[in-house]
Amino acid sequence: MGRNGTEVAVVGGGIMGTSSAWHLARRGVRVTLLERATVAFGGSGRTGALLRRHYSNEPEATLAQKGWETYAHWPEIVGGDPVHTPTGLVVTVDTSAACEGNVAKLHRNVALQNRLGIPARAVGPDELRELQPFARWDDVRVAAYEPDSGYVDAVAATRGMAVAAVAAGAAIREGCPVLGVATDGTKVTGVRTADGLILAEVVVVAAGPWTNRVLAGTGVALPIAALRVQVAILHRPLELEAPHFVYLDTAAGIFCRPWAPGQTLVGVGGGDQHDPVDPDAYAEQNDPSYPALAIAAMARRIPAM
CATH class of the missing domain: 3.50.50.60 (FAD/NAD(P)-binding domain)
Incomplete structure (x- = not known):
């Protein structure tokens, strides 16, 4: 051509x-x-560029593992500076009475990861307190822990x-x-x-x-929608100077990761906080009430914040 x-x-x-x-x-x-x-x-x-391999099905978990291999070895594979920060990652689930089956599902997901060679394991609240002693874990019966996952500079x-x-x-x-x-x-x-x-x-x-x-015009249409997902950047107190894990924390209703030194990015909730929008015309600033919501939600897991 x-x-x-x-x-x-x-x-x-x-x-x-x-x-x-x-x-x-x-x-x-x-x-x-x-x-x-x-x-x-x-x-x-x-x-937020959270890098996890915790999925409920083999195709997604396999794809996530392939992605992790590239991000974790970026200088050797792609070239340039490293882009992956392996903080460790914790996935919690809601274990209220209405969600009793989530414990078994989490164990199945971890077993799937292990079959694929992913070094994940299920941990209880006592081990979580050893891993992250500054956080509250009284609402968590079990979590999945990936020691070499974290986040990427997207x-x-x-x-x-x-x-x-x-x-x-x-x-x-x-x-x-x-x-x-x-x-x-x-x-x-x-x-x-x-x-x-x-x-x-x-x-x-x-x-x-x-x-x-x-x-448009090709006869192909995919079920894709743009969602407005709000996040906040919070300052950690000096007592929490060291970065924490990445949390995919359904039990507390948050996801979070270290951001800049001494800072944490946090997002709150699921569908109720994710609004369908036109990707060319939406409010790019947080709602006025969102920062307070994020602070309160983060403090439920890490009281010092």
């Missing part, structure tokens, strides 16, 4: 798109990645993957919105952009909440 053609067009400059471009380019495929704004502009630049990872893709031969065009997928009525022929048609034999759509807009 000529100047306006490529073997594979990748739509979206998040971690999925840049990873696709890198994997293709290093195998000798001519690939062009098209990003409407800048690399890591969307969800990959606005994520922006650094996404941009680092983009740099590696370009080094492998990929082309990346930022500020190039894709308006739709071009077809000849029987097969994909490329993508329509604000700058014109780009011919491609294969199109990979990794556009997150914009995916269905890109796919």
Whole structure:
């Protein structure tokens, strides 16, 4: 194909798109990645980036383990500085009377992880107090503990993957919105952009909440929705200077991870705090009541905060 053609067009400059471009380019495929704004502009630049492998099914747990292997060995595999901080990770479950089955489910999940070679184990409140003595665990009957999980610098990872893709031969065009997928009525022929048609034999759509807009007219629609998830950055007191684990803490209704030195990122709740929105038009600031909600929720698990 000529100047306006490529073997594979990748739509979206998040971690999925840049990873696709890198994997293709290093195998000798001519690939062009098209990003409407800048690399890591969307969800990959606005994520808590918790890195876990605790899932209830083998495909997701296997994929998570493959991802962990890349993030944990980033300099050797992708190149550049490390992007993974292995703080350790704890997953709790609601064990109230209405959720009695959650204990058995957690044990099944841990057993699945172990079959896949993931070093997770179930721990009780006594061991949790030994691991994180500054936290309250009286509401937790059992938790899953992953000692080598933690969190990722998502922006650094996404941009680092983009740099590696370009080094492998990929082309990346930022500020190039894709308006739709071009077809000849029987097969994909490329993508329509604000700058014109780009011919491609294969199109990979990794556009997150914009995916269905890109796919409009192709007969393909995916059950994807954009959610507004609020988080707060809290300052830890000096007595908690050392970073804590990452918590996926259903029992307390929070998720949290260390942020900058002496700071913690915390999110509260599930669906009741996650509002469906238009990804191009939503309130990017917290609700006025949210910081107080986050502080109160975090203090239930770590009273000093």
